[in-house]
Amino acid sequence: MKQPFPFSAIVGQDDMKTAMILTAIDPSIGGVLVFGDRGTGKSTAVRALAALLPPIHAVRGCPVNSAKPDDCPDWAEGVGTATHDIPTPVVDLPLGASEDRVTGALDIEKALTRGEKAFQPGLLAAANRGYLYIDEVNLLEDHIVDLLLDVAQSGENVVEREGLSIRHAARFVLVGSGNPEEGELRPQLLDRFGLSVDVASPTDIEARIDVIKRRDAYETDHSAFMLRWQAEDAALRDRIVTARTALTKLKTDDTVLRDIAELCLKLGSDGLRGELVLLRAARAFAAFRDDTALTRKHIRAVAPLALRHRLRRDPLDDAGSGARVTRTVEDILGA
Template sequence: MTVTAEASPTVPTLPRRRAVFPFTAIVGQEEMKLALLLNVIDPKVGGVMIMGDRGTGKSTTIRALADLLPEMDVVADDPFDSDPSNPELMSDDVRDRLSRGETLPIAKKKVTMVDLPLGATEDRVCGTIDIEKALSEGVKAFEPGLLAKANRGILYVDEVNLLDDHLVDVLLDSAASGWNTVEREGISIRHPANFVLVGSGNPEEGELRPQLLDRFGMHAEIRTVKDPTLRVKIVEERSAFDRDPQGYLERHQAEQQELQERLVKAQELLSSVEVEYDLRVQISQVCAELDVDGLRGDIVTNRAARALAAFEGRDNVTVDDIQRVVTLCLRHRLRKDPLETIDSGYKVQKVFADVFGVEPPDEDA
């Protein structure tokens, strides 16, 4: 009797990871894209608050940005993805190991984007300490939270205006200091929490309090596209991606690679970018005339202008750089009353034009 083997069914080759819509293929929303790129170049800009209509591509753009970023070196056995070459981005444990002369195992890892759910508890966000294990075994048993997972990555909070104010405070404190500290029953543990904080929301559902809004480095407003031709293009691009994700990604691979290399070069150039003294004085004059509380507005505008100059391959900030970022950095700092609406940008640009002696904006535009 002749036995014939059945032909085994062909198993499709699966992509290594789920396809994400490419950042370079996103049509419009230039204000949001610029703010996100500048925060990637210099995370100390302080994050982005994106407010806009439903269905305008906020989440898609942020996921696309995380996917665009190059892989980074991490300490392989460290739960906080410590940077093996920068002590400022190391956990205390890794720093101790390095001081003892230990050789750190290094691995490559994609930049992480962490979605923070609205119902998250403080323990889930900050992490928890196992008190029983700490007391019985004498070790600091720490269960890392979302802040630990987001270290050296992006922490995205959708509908941040609906998040509990206390949690928003925790996120902003960690984003500003770069560290998260958990204390319980006399036991204290801290770990690095350097991340780009991105919040989004719909103005119809309420604004953040001015005190919290001021803590975000930049504020981007996005609107539903009205031009029918542009709307058709957006729909066509999305449909093409949904039909053949891998083929669509291959067509945009060269643009993605070019932008990725540009971001890496900008990060390397950033430390050598200078802002002339006269320009710094004029930036502070704009903040003073707009009656911006505190000095965050001055600091963020300087940082964002330097990041933009680095992105464009220059080591000197120009007036045009400042003009392109000043609205993003200041308009959300003008609200004194929670019932006020955020300035569209006209007021900021008008004062900027007066101080810097450039053409004032068209109020109708």
């Protein structure tokens, strides 16, 4: 298979790229929702992200990619004790995937042919410690959404069916993309995404020409194109790794916390999740920028990403919630 389009070669879409880099630095931010028209590079960016992430250590043969042999679930068969490096898992959850496929279920084949009661792990197991990507997330069927909500909240997948009683870790970063014209997302699911981004096609002809030229070069002159951009991707990967360590040393002032609380209060975002995500995202952003202390500048940059989808929607407001967040940020933090 062809290598995915390099992340650094994506033209524009800075919000989307920033949001994805932030979750790569701090996975506890909790995922990205990308809403926008077709052909704005949503799926391209997710596939590219996979190539950008540093590899993880995992026990060989473990179905949930555990880091230590002790963490491997007891139902897993053929698990060794040796660990090896694997690429960060990026698992696709296709529309129309059945509940069994997502959570895992009784292995019917084994049950019928060998008469054994065995567990067949699903997509949630495969996505542990990695990313779960749902294209067209707004078209996902309701019962699958309910399942995801629960697992994304608890970080654990519990299967109680057909005489099986299985639980395993399922911590993953949820990445969803969709086209808002085709359907809305339930507020509960919206809330599970840490950051949200609206993408649109570039309105500038020059940018569009750039998009076409790069994509064309990727298709017709693949190896030269990859060679050129893989260097930039490697540099970006190094920055992400550096930022992960810098994150622990970052200073956070109480005044900044006060700013964040005030901002969320003024916007009336539901619950405390908004504050937490905004704080984490701002810290990751500061670490990515090599700054040593968290300041208003960082909050201002990531506030729309972290808060836009947490406001009560006014169906008649055409401007969208992004503009409302920006306005409030300017009111409270000063332009």
